[in-house]
Amino acid sequence: MTDVFRGMWVVGYRELLRFIQERSRLFSSFAMPLLFLVIFGAGFNRIIGAMTPGVDFIQFMYPGIIAMTVLMNSVMSGLSVVWDREFGFLKEILVAPLGRSGIVLGKAAGSAAVAVVQGIIMLVLAPLLGVSLSPMLIIKLIPTLIIISLSLSGLGVLIASRMRSQQGFGIIIQLIIFPLIFLSGIFFPVNNVPTWMAFISKINPLTYGVDAIRQLFLGKEIAAMGGAMGQAGSAIGVTVLGHTMTILEDMLIVAIFGVVLLSLAAWSFSKQE
Amino acid sequence: MNIIEVEELSRNFGQLVAVDRVSFQVAEGEIFGFLGPNGAGKTTTINMLCTLLTPTSGRAMVNGYDVVRQRSEVRRSIGLVFQEPTLDEYLTAEQNLRFHAYAYKIPKEIREKRISELLELVELSDRRKSKVRTFSGGMKRRLEISRGLLHSPRVLFLDEPTLGLDPQTRRHIWDHILAVRKQNNLTIFLTTHYMDEAENSDRISIIDHGHIIALDAPDKLKDALGGDVVMLKAEDNNAAALELKERYGLSSVIQNGTITFSVPQGEKFLPKLMDSFQSRLLSIGIRRPTLDDVFLKLTGRAIRDEEAGSKEQMKGRRMRRGHGR
Numbered sequence: 001m002t003d004v005f006r007g008m009w010v011v012g013y014r015e016l017l018r019f020i021q022e023r024s025r026l027f028s029s030f031a032m033p034l035l036f037l038v039i040f041g042a043g044f045n046r047i048i049g050a051m052t053p054g055v056d057f058i059q060f061m062y063p064g065i066i067a068m069t070v071l072m073n074s075v076m077s078g079l080s081v082v083w084d085r086e087f088g089f090l091k092e093i094l095v096a097p098l099g100r101s102g103i104v105l106g107k108a109a110g111s112a113a114v115a116v117v118q119g120i121i122m123l124v125l126a127p128l129l130g131v132s133l134s135p136m137l138i139i140k141l142i143p144t145l146i147i148i149s150l151s152l153s154g155l156g157v158l159i160a161s162r163m164r165s166q167q168g169f170g171i172i173i174q175l176i177i178f179p180l181i182f183l184s185g186i187f188f189p190v191n192n193v194p195t196w197m198a199f200i201s202k203i204n205p206l207t208y209g210v211d212a213i214r215q216l217f218l219g220k221e222i223a224a225m226g227g228a229m230g231q232a233g234s235a236i237g238v239t240v241l242g243h244t245m246t247i248l249e250d251m252l253i254v255a256i257f258g259v260v261l262l263s264l265a266a267w268s269f270s271k272q273e
Numbered sequence: 274m275n276i277i278e279v280e281e282l283s284r285n286f287g288q289l290v291a292v293d294r295v296s297f298q299v300a301e302g303e304i305f306g307f308l309g310p311n312g313a314g315k316t317t318t319i320n321m322l323c324t325l326l327t328p329t330s331g332r333a334m335v336n337g338y339d340v341v342r343q344r345s346e347v348r349r350s351i352g353l354v355f356q357e358p359t360l361d362e363y364l365t366a367e368q369n370l371r372f373h374a375y376a377y378k379i380p381k382e383i384r385e386k387r388i389s390e391l392l393e394l395v396e397l398s399d400r401r402k403s404k405v406r407t408f409s410g411g412m413k414r415r416l417e418i419s420r421g422l423l424h425s426p427r428v429l430f431l432d433e434p435t436l437g438l439d440p441q442t443r444r445h446i447w448d449h450i451l452a453v454r455k456q457n458n459l460t461i462f463l464t465t466h467y468m469d470e471a472e473n474s475d476r477i478s479i480i481d482h483g484h485i486i487a488l489d490a491p492d493k494l495k496d497a498l499g500g501d502v503v504m505l506k507a508e509d510n511n512a513a514a515l516e517l518k519e520r521y522g523l524s525s526v527i528q529n530g531t532i533t534f535s536v537p538q539g540e541k542f543l544p545k546l547m548d549s550f551q552s553r554l555l556s557i558g559i560r561r562p563t564l565d566d567v568f569l570k571l572t573g574r575a576i577r578d579e580e581a582g583s584k585e586q587m588k589g590r591r592m593r594r595g596h597g598r
Binding site: 009010092094 | 323324325344345348349351353355357358359360361362363364368372373375376377378420
């Protein structure tokens with residue numbers, strides 16, 4: 001057990017060291033989300049405003065963009081496993097007296113710490129977009145980001161655990177990541193969509209992460225809007241079996257996804273030779 | 274005392290039997306040379322001994338621990354320097370060593386002291402805060418050796434420790450290895466394609482097609498060849514080799530246009546040969562056998578061919594890397 005715990009902190013420690021020294025990773029996780037925010041925000045703001053009454057489209061999208069940054073960062077932590085394998089350092093980790101599941105948890109923990117830093121950097125945009133911030137919001141945002149990041153890193157490392165090349169990882173990630181992003185409620189509410197799409201959205205862990213962050217930022221607006229429409233925020237929130245999810249329920253679902261994904265990743269990682 | 278004990282160790286990859294019921298022992302403090310052509314089962318055996326690969330059958334003990342059931346204990350007992358680099362190039366020399374120290378749970382009180390000592394030993398003290406990315410091949414190797422020794426292992430595995438380095442750097446690295454070994458009564462398990470390096474071994478084992486085909490001290494292996502090595506060039510090498518076989522009962526190997534064979538008392542054999550040999554000879558030479566001859570005789574391949582092969586691989590890997598980044 002101590003081998004697992006030490007594995008977790010040693011690998012997590014190195015992730016942070018690398019993150020501090022390699023600034024390109026910080027920007028590569030930001031690039032795509034910011035691009036989406038600027039382009040979609042500018043392009044769709046006036047047209048789609050009607051779909052999300054009470055908030056600007058860009059305000060609606062902004063919490064989702066934070067979740068997307070967390071997702072990109074988790075993908076990077078998966079990619080770092082593939083890199084480590086290609087550049088040999090993974091061997092140094094694998095022959096050390098460290099528990100394999102600890103190695104997976106260390107990657108996830110390192111990526112969660114990075115996600116918190118990035119999430120907080122993203123907050124700089126809030127005043128520019130007219131989204132109000134409060135100390136309470138920031139305090140609640142941190143554990144939310146940590147849970148989402150741990151869970152999605154499980155996905156990243158699971159895919160990476162058997163990948164031998166960056167190219168292979170790149171292809172799989174393209175196939176998985178775009179559906180995850182577009183069907184997570186970042187760009188449009190997942191309730192007013194065809195049944196098949198709603199179904200996929202609701203088995204997508206990112207959906208619940210996006211919803212939780214959005215409720216943190218826009219809780220008041222969503223409630224007011226729901227009141228005006230006579231129902232509790234269902235125009236924007238995620239409803240499962242007729243029930244609108246609360247933040248805690250969202251996080252519970254993300255956490256369950258996380259436990260399953262991380263367990264699979266640890267299992268797959270320990271089986272490799 | 275035997276620090277490594279291997280009994281009937283086998284490993285299959287699907288249909289392929291990479292290592293086939295191999296048995297050997299390595300005594301404590303010994304330098305054990307493990308030679309063989311590429312694909313003979315060297316790396317597979319090393320990977321099993323250092324717990325990276327599970328044996329299909331058989332048993333191996335390192336420092337008294339079973340490589341399957343006591344992985345953590347085995348891992349703490351061994352230091353490793355692999356063929357391919359395993360450093361984090363984006364961290365500094367010191368950070369790489371510190372990572373290793375944390376991973377192997379080296380107590381805080383001795384950690385920094387040991388890191389300084391080892392950096393001193395491999396003459397990298399002045400570069401301890403430089404990123405590994407900026408190091409030359411020889412410096413990286415030295416850093417890896419110091420890292421492999423950081424947790425005071427009982428056995429140091431050196432898998433091609435000087436592959437792709439220039440002769441001067443190779444000698445330098447060997448000076449370090451031999452110095453370290455003296456200090457700590459360390460056992461060294463070595464694979465190499467350089468015969469002069471293999472000469473450092475107390476005993477050499479040659480593996481081919483998953484079997485150990487020879488295991489003895491280098492001098493004894495050379496003696497076993499039976500005397501001196503004669504090298505011939507003839508107008509028709511094949512005919513000459515046939516004649517050697519038929520007339521003198523000598524089996525020879527043709528390699529790069531030269532026929533090589535061994536005879537006891539070569540200086541007496543040569544005049545006899547000159548007198549009566551039918552094939553036209555172009556050149557003739559005689560020398561004491563080397564490990565190269567042993568290798569050539571036992572595996573049918575010259576070790577230098579292997580070396581070239583490995584260098585090609587290295588080049589391929591570097592190119593892929595350059596591309597990847």
